[in-house]
Amino acid sequence: MSHIGIDLGGTKIYGVVLDDGNVVREAKRKTPVRGGPMGVVDAIADVVSQLGGTDGVTGVGIGAPGAVDALGVVQRAPNLPGWDQPFPLGGAVSECLGGLAVAVDNDVNVGTLAELRLGAAQGSADVLGIFVGTGVGGGVVLDGALRRGPTGVAGELGHMVVRQGARKCGCGGRGHLEAYAGRWGMEKRARRLAADGQDSLLVELGKKNRLTSSSFAKALAADDEVTVELLEEAVAALGTAIASCVALLDLDTVVVGGGLADRLGPGFVERVDSAAREQLFLKDAPLRVVPATLGDQGGAIGAARVALESVDGADR
Numbered sequence: 001m002s003h004i005g006i007d008l009g010g011t012k013i014y015g016v017v018l019d020d021g022n023v024v025r026e027a028k029r030k031t032p033v034r035g036g037p038m039g040v041v042d043a044i045a046d047v048v049s050q051l052g053g054t055d056g057v058t059g060v061g062i063g064a065p066g067a068v069d070a071l072g073v074v075q076r077a078p079n080l081p082g083w084d085q086p087f088p089l090g091g092a093v094s095e096c097l098g099g100l101a102v103a104v105d106n107d108v109n110v111g112t113l114a115e116l117r118l119g120a121a122q123g124s125a126d127v128l129g130i131f132v133g134t135g136v137g138g139g140v141v142l143d144g145a146l147r148r149g150p151t152g153v154a155g156e157l158g159h160m161v162v163r164q165g166a167r168k169c170g171c172g173g174r175g176h177l178e179a180y181a182g183r184w185g186m187e188k189r190a191r192r193l194a195a196d197g198q199d200s201l202l203v204e205l206g207k208k209n210r211l212t213s214s215s216f217a218k219a220l221a222a223d224d225e226v227t228v229e230l231l232e233e234a235v236a237a238l239g240t241a242i243a244s245c246v247a248l249l250d251l252d253t254v255v256v257g258g259g260l261a262d263r264l265g266p267g268f269v270e271r272v273d274s275a276a277r278e279q280l281f282l283k284d285a286p287l288r289v290v291p292a293t294l295g296d297q298g299g300a301i302g303a304a305r306v307a308l309e310s311v312d313g314a315d316r
């Protein structure tokens with residue numbers, strides 16, 4: 001039984017065919033910058049045909065950025081060009097694929113589900129997935145099931161307050177986790193420090209191009225003072241957020257993934273683990289803070305699992 005999973009990102013659309021838990025084909029293309037939501041629908045159909053079409057495929061799952069409701073309507077997707085109104089992505093892709101069942105969920109929810117079913121959180125029932133990249137996203141699993149919430153954004157811990165009234169976040173709020181641990185927030189801070197006279201290798205690396213996760217790894221390896229300090233703040237903020245989530249939900253596993261965490265490696269996750277542990281209410285709680293294992297493929301694999309679980313009703 002095959003399912004197709006699509007990871008719809010701001011720059012690329014990546015798809016896999018998942019057969020019995022194994023990725024048997026993969027394909028990708030750039031996310032169209034013109035054409036709005038219908039342009040994205042056509043591009044997804046193109047990836048599906050690159051994957052070999054829909055013969056023998058039971059369903060398609062899509063992980064989309066932004067708020068997604070239970071009917072597959074993407075309410076807000078600021079990272080996708082021309083996507084300024086709610087759009088029924090699931091229905092439109094299904095129509096384009098001859099009526100095949102299509103399930104849509106938030107990209108970090110599907111990433112968390114992938115780690116739960118096939119990655120680092122296998123065997124756990126109460127899980128927090130944290131994805132550290134340009135921003136910080138998260139997904140929550142309670143009693144073995146993904147918690148979506150009435151508006152589909154449960155687990156969006158990037159906008160959890162970790163320092164009251166402090167640094168401004170991209171969303172306009174203050175002291176949010178994302179302002180400290182997201183790449184964009186750290187880049188902004190590094191540029192501000194440079195403007196105030198504290199230069200850094202990070203700003204040097206970001207002169208020609210936008211900073212990537214590799215730029216952070218490079219600057220850290222060179223012991224760049226600002227980078228070391230920014231990552232210390234990121235680790236502390238992640239630790240605070242995790243400890244708060246554990247206090248609220250009594251989780252057993254926290255999976256840390258996303259471009260920046262993957263690039264910085266297990267050492268970074270170990271530091272986050274220690275920072276979280278210091279702030280736990282129960283100091284000896286059997287909490288595991290572990291690196292994600294599915295990397296870049298996680299989103300698409302999770303999307304295929306969403307198709308399997310919602311279309312076929314299977315939950316394991």
Ligand SMILES: [Zn+2]
Binds near residue numbers: 158
């Ligand atoms: Zn925010």
